[in-house]
Amino acid sequence: MSSTATGIGAPVRRKEDFRFITGHGQYTDDVVRPGETKAVFVRSPHAHAKIKNIDVSAAKKMPGVVDILTGAQLATDKIGNLICGWMIHSKDGTPMKMSAHPALAASKVNCVGDAVAVVIAETTAQGKDAAEKVIVDYEVLKAVIDPAKAQAKDAPQIHADIPNNTIYQWHLGDAKAVAAAFAAAKHVTKIDLVNNRLSPNAMEPRAALAEYDEGTDNLTLWNTSQNPHVARLVIAAFVGMAPEHKLRVIAPDVGGGFGSKIFIYPEEVVCLWAARKVKRPVKWTSDRSEAFLTDAHGRDHVTHAELALDANGKILALRAKTIANLGAYMSTFSSSVPTYLYATLLSGQYNIPSIYCEVDAVYTNTAPVDAYRGAGRPEATFVIERLVEVSARQLGLDPVDLRRRNFITAFPHQTPVIMAYDAGDYNASLKKALEIADVKGFGKRKREAARHGKLRGIGYSTYIEACGIAPSQAVGSLGAGVGLWESAEVRVNPTGSVEVLTGCHAHGQGHETTFAQLVSERLGIPFENVSIVHGDTDKVQFGMGTYGSRSGAVGMSAIVKALDKIEAKAKKVAAYVLEAAEGDIEFKDGKFTVAGTDKSAAWGDVALNAYIAHKFVGADLEPGLKETSFYDPTNFTFPAGCHICEVEVDIETGKTEIVNWTAVDDFGTIINPMIVEGQVHGGIAQGVGQAMMEGVVYSAEGQLVSGSFMDYTMPRAHDLPSFHVGLTETKSPSNPLGIKGCGEAGAIASPAAVINAITDAIGSEDLAMPATANAVWSALQRATPRQAA
């Protein structure tokens, strides 16, 4: 479909990879400013304690110490709290209860890792030595870690002004209709699930470098952000660090985010504040131990869910009650994840007449929890796809058949939980996946495995997600504090090369390649002649960053709109160059022609003429060729598909091997199939990690005991098979390119597919994530108690 070898649909190799894999990336820690100092944070070893006193006198005398700052000084300087930017209202209409979140705790710590002071030193080693000498006198309080216990009457109270540690008690849907449907149902399936807490573990740890210019009173922050403009807005408007026009935020190369770098964290606020105080640049780079402790974690839901069906396996209603653990403080978008990014997707790919979901969000003495790859949608998919699979087993139906009976087949489809699905073909992706996975041959493979002492199981996940985040008015009505449009500025240089300034931010997605492909296709110019500029608030006017699989659907749509304007202006210039009427100018494959003649002008000629302005007078046409567009989508996009996982379980040890993985996804228009496939691979790996390996563990006292890679298992290449990846396509009608987004699908689809496969193999539903060999073996023992001798 591509008109050039580097246009839309071409599997172009990534432009950015050469610099990344040859060590030429420029990450925050690589930026070095003259006179730079290093920040080392003093963190609480207690999950919950009052700070009685902080003595920095001995520490201040240590070699290389520039200054030591505490939460009390932060308060004196009137540095504002960090905020959560999405308002959720409880069932009773009351607004969510957000506690104060100072960047340095002054009177009380609420989780292990809470920062209480910062040492500014000449070197990190000197800072660490001095941090050892900071004496903090704590009065240790009882901690609550388990979200299911946080609301108990005798639970420790974490924030004095927030009773029962309850942030909100939210609901969505029609409780009465659901109750009636359950009363009339022939069959009800009930499940209890824990969506395990995850550590994001981006390859590059978080970092911040702040510099204060006394001459201009300007502050500059280099940080590992997925959305530098939003960081600037929050730090200016809410934290009150500096006026927005006096604060520049630069997010250079960023090595992975997965959501964890969307948020505004205490460390970047402290570095800015400290830089102004010590009048020298201040840099902090998280070490891996700090990353485990302080990066916002993901998931952590405890859910009871029920599905009502009639005698024919038609779904009548769904209800769910979830407790969401938001940790010790509300992170930037934490409130939206277990509400509007979760309950709104509980309809899955199915025509469900009524749905009711209740969500209680609670504080616990743990690190904050916020969006992590998929953010709410993996949790929803796990609920609905486990319910459907278990229902089929309980009813003695083929899980594929039960899904088919309930698929939505007519679009647009209004679900009972806000979302209006605009396009999709769920039977098509299922059918293709069944073929690729050779489901027909599964019985034979299962018998073969049994001969080798292995239990073979197959599990499905027909997932849907809402991406292309998001129509501003819609999210505004749901409580979002910002609009979620995207901006683009296209600058055509006099020589015809093009710079695209985007408000999206790349931290592994390959925007420098895919966005350039779009421009190459549209303007018919070589891919090499296009540069993508992002991540600097002084260059890009405003943008909302990258998360929620939004950069293609929303960010590229903004580029399309700006390119439309560029073409219109270029045609005016071409009309002067070619001495023809503007209406007769045609533009194709990088060439302007006059309709019905052989007169033509190359792209470069027109670009040059736009700037030299010799062929027209300023009164008729402004010189230059630069256009800006802000694009606000009309709807979410709804990527969907079918993942099929096949496992073999060793009966004696519980060791589970994924022997086959099929993913058939409908992402709408694909810009670069190689990058899309990479996104699918990475997403599946993270979902398999959640399903089989990963899990953040706090002790009952609130100590993080999975705080290193010795104890927190990440998936490795040998844990995964070669994936069989296929595509189906229905275009999204909600954006000009028909893109749906692909960044999160793998992580959303895969946990349910894995657990459905393992539970199929072992014949028991009593299995929690992560399904480690020990967990699977234990489930096998519970399911088939050994006979007494």
Place this chain on the structure above:
Amino acid sequence: MAMTMTGEVQLPASREVVYAKLNDAEVLKACIPGCEELIKSSDTEMSAVAVTKIGPVKARFKGKVHLTDLDPPNGYRISGEGDGGVAGFAKGGATVALTEKDGGTLLTYNVEAQIGGKLAQLGQRLVNGAAKKVADDFFKNFQAHIAAG
């Protein structure tokens, strides 16, 4: 992270002698592995500095030691909490019981301990082994001290 541990050691001295040594700050200082300082502020209160290494984390702990449930010569309870700065904290206690056996004294101990901060984050899988080694070393030293008279 809480852990518990029990053990016993046979000592070639009377309960009275053993009990007296268990209350002697100089003896305790000599026997506690890594102990750099132990200063008695009263009969039941001491302040201590000790260096401990658990896995990758090495820390100098400053803390207080309390003796309670004093029941000469049958035993006591020794407890303490130490602050290791950025390495975290450790706190715990041991109930020590002395019984006559084979002409000497059988000392039995019952330890429970908690660690927090970086120690727990990095060293939790190693803490049982490390704590057992500290206890073993202490009683080996103590036994040698008693044997030497």
